[in-house]
Amino acid sequence: MNIIKQLRQEKGVTQEELGKILNVQKATISKYETGRVMPDVPTILKMANFFNVSIYYLLGIPENNTHSHDLILSDKEREIIYKYRFLSPAAKGTVELILENQYENEKEEKSREKQAI
Structure with a gap:
């Protein structure tokens, strides 16, 4: 089964609903699922975010063949980015x-805690 179709069905959305989310027609989703058409990069990114999977997984590339480390984001982190x-x-x-100020403050605090030990 096509990965896009599998993810869509697991998420419980129809082709039409996914099309609206991705701003493409239902027929385009069908073509993605049958492999007749490959989504463009922005659409792949939207799908990866929507399904909460890496682009590598979405494209069927084994994760151990990649040299980058995808971040797994919590729902709250994704909401903040959105x-x-x-x-x-x-x-x-x-x-x-x-964010930079808070990050530096936290980093300094952890450094002080480490030195106190």
Whole structure:
């Protein structure tokens, strides 16, 4: 069975519903599932995010043949990234500054804790 079809069925969505999520027609989903058409890169990325799988898995490439380490994100982390992508460039800059400051603070705190041991 095609990976896309399997994932879609496991998620409990129809071809039409997946098409709406990916902004393509139901017929296009059918073509993806039968292998007649290969999704473009943006669509592959959307599918990987929607199904919460790596692009390698989605493309049928064994994970042990890759040289990158895909991150497994929690639902909350995915939600944060999703919201971040809708921000204006100025708002993204603010979020990045806050995140960088918090990261540095945490890193320093852990370093102090390590030295105290």
